[in-house]
Amino acid sequence: KAMVSNTATVSRVINDLGENAWIELPIDQLVPGDLVKLAAGDMIPADLRVIQARDLFVAQASLTGESLPVEKVARTRDPQQMNPLECDTLCFMGTTVVSGTAQAIVTATGGNTWFGQLAGRVSEQESEPNAFQKGIGRVSMLLIRFMMVMTPIVLLINGYTKGDWWEAALFALSVAVGLTPEMLPMIVTSTLARGAVKLSKQKVIVKHLDAIQNFGAMDILCTDKTGTLTQDKIVLENHTDIAGKTSERVLYSAWLNSHYQTGLKNLLDVAVLEGVDEESARTLSGRWQKVDEIPFDFERRRMSVVVSEQADVHQLICKGALQEILNVSTQVRHNGEIVPLDETMLRRIKRVTDNLNRQGLRVVAVASKFLPAREGDYQRIDESDLILEGYIAFLDPPKETTAPALKALKASGITVKILTGDSELVAAKVCHEVGLD
Numbered sequence: 001k002a003m004v005s006n007t008a009t010v011s012r013v014i015n016d017l018g019e020n021a022w023i024e025l026p027i028d029q030l031v032p033g034d035l036v037k038l039a040a041g042d043m044i045p046a047d048l049r050v051i052q053a054r055d056l057f058v059a060q061a062s063l064t065g066e067s068l069p070v071e072k073v074a075r076t077r078d079p080q081q082m083n084p085l086e087c088d089t090l091c092f093m094g095t096t097v098v099s100g101t102a103q104a105i106v107t108a109t110g111g112n113t114w115f116g117q118l119a120g121r122v123s124e125q126e127s128e129p130n131a132f133q134k135g136i137g138r139v140s141m142l143l144i145r146f147m148m149v150m151t152p153i154v155l156l157i158n159g160y161t162k163g164d165w166w167e168a169a170l171f172a173l174s175v176a177v178g179l180t181p182e183m184l185p186m187i188v189t190s191t192l193a194r195g196a197v198k199l200s201k202q203k204v205i206v207k208h209l210d211a212i213q214n215f216g217a218m219d220i221l222c223t224d225k226t227g228t229l230t231q232d233k234i235v236l237e238n239h240t241d242i243a244g245k246t247s248e249r250v251l252y253s254a255w256l257n258s259h260y261q262t263g264l265k266n267l268l269d270v271a272v273l274e275g276v277d278e279e280s281a282r283t284l285s286g287r288w289q290k291v292d293e294i295p296f297d298f299e300r301r302r303m304s305v306v307v308s309e310q311a312d313v314h315q316l317i318c319k320g321a322l323q324e325i326l327n328v329s330t331q332v333r334h335n336g337e338i339v340p341l342d343e344t345m346l347r348r349i350k351r352v353t354d355n356l357n358r359q360g361l362r363v364v365a366v367a368s369k370f371l372p373a374r375e376g377d378y379q380r381i382d383e384s385d386l387i388l389e390g391y392i393a394f395l396d397p398p399k400e401t402t403a404p405a406l407k408a409l410k411a412s413g414i415t416v417k418i419l420t421g422d423s424e425l426v427a428a429k430v431c432h433e434v435g436l437d
Contacts, residue, residue: 022037027046027109030109031106031109032106032108033105033106035105036048037101037103038056038101038102038104039101040097040101041096042096043096044058044091044093044094044097045093046106046109046110047090047092047106047109047114047115048090048092048106048107049090049091049105050073050074050089050091050103051074052074053072053101053102054100054102055295055297056073057069057070057071057072057097057098057100058070058071058091059095060085060092062115063094063114063115063118064085065224066421067227067234067267068234068267071088072088072090072091073089074102075088092114092115093108093115130211131214132210132213132214133210136184136188139181139184140184143184144180147176150175150176150179151176151179152172154172154175155168155171189209192210192212195209195212196209219414220414221409221414221417222416223417223418223419224420229399229418229430229434230398230430231397231398233397234270234271234394235394236271236275237393238393239254239275239390239393240390241333241334241389242332242334242345242348243348249333249390250390250392251275252280253317253319254364254366255272255276255281256317257304257317257318258272258273258319259281259285260293261295261303261305262295271394272392289307289308290305290306291378294379294380294383301320301324302318302319302321302324303319304316304317304319304378304383305317306371311373312373313370313372314373315371316368316378316386317368318367319365319366319392320365321365322353322363322365322391324365325365325366325367325388326346326349326388328367328384328385329367329386330386331386331388332349332387333387341388353391356391357425359425360395360425360426360429361395361426361429362395363393364394365388365390366390367386367387367389368387368389369385397433398430402434403434406435
């Protein structure tokens with residue numbers, strides 16, 4: 001039922017009558033080669049290759065488990081030897097368009113999609129017996145062998161001693177029936193079903209009853225990090241100047257950038273907005289008015305808003321990937337003064353940001369500059385000669401129940417392994433916080 005809820009029922013495709021008009025079709029009528037139109041809120045109806053995109057972000061949590069939306073772009077060639085789920089030109093059935101628009105070509109439908117193959121693997125029955133089934137089989141064969149040995153012995157002894165072979169045969173048959181484990185499957189099933197009922201009260205879904213015994217016999221547990229050990233919720237950990245000192249100026253600049261950007265806000269923007277108290281937020285929104293915006297795109301990896309506090313002065317506030325911000329910055333704010341961005345300052349910036357990365361934090365840079373008020377739209381070229389203000393750093397914190405659970409597993413002799421697509425530093429930070437060596 002969960003998988004069915006993650007699939008679309010209709011899709012907008014271009015008709016084949018040469019009228020360049022879009023029509024809606026049930027997804028069971030889609031075929032490879034159809035041209036599909038996507039917009040914010042749409043559920044991807046099939047596996048697609050993007051041929052045209054504008055600010056397209058797709059939530060792939062149903063496939064990858066990662067909560068952050070992924071940007072999709074149109075490229076002529078894909079990087080070689082890349083995991084298809086990490087390819088930024090492919091959209092997959094069951095995922096959702098968070099923002100933007102796109103046109104894409106259908107490459108696979110139904111059971112041939114990644115989502116369909118995943119559903120098939122979940123529902124298919126295992127052909128090979130597991131350890132528990134093998135154990136039950138060995139016990140059954142032991143009892144059967146014992147029965148095959150004892151039955152003729154009982155027959156011969158009883159027949160020779162009593163002289164009544166018919167009665168001896170009936171007695172030997174009774175012994176054989178008594179030794180045959182005909183009730184063993186029912187006893188095992190009843191016992192495992194009782195365990196499944198107890199687990200269901202703890203909100204655990206048991207698909208295969210014999211998995212309970214295998215679960216109890218495990219000595220190594222491999223688990224995902226995001227959403228399993230962590231809250232799957234990005235929080236603003238700190239906001240610092242270029243020297244690593246806490247800076248309210250950096251926080252308020254980032255808040256204005258996130259508050260005044262249009263479209264659906266991502267998890268980082270939500271974390272920034274939640275990082276400022278309501279009174280300060282009202283003050284900032286009352287003092288500063290939005291003038292214009294330069295949207296985020298994949299190539300620049302940054303976005304800017306232009307705000308105004310005074311009628312004759314505009315301020316451009318830009319936030320984005322550290323290296324991209326450094327590429328358009330010529331100065332930094334250090335100890336309240338504006339100084340050039342030279343090699344010495346670059347080494348200091350690298351030292352501070354590397355330290356934040358070692359703590360497992362995701363670093364976003366914030367920069368700004370003042371401009372004379374003017375009419376007309378602001379363009380990408382205006383993102384130049386910026387002043388680097390500092391950084392905001394984010395973390396996906398562990399759940400409160402993670403550390404006690406890992407401690408209980410360790411006490412039971414179970415080794416825990418973390419499987420994650422995040423960087424090694426982020427994984428190490430989370431492991432340290434939950435007490436995992």
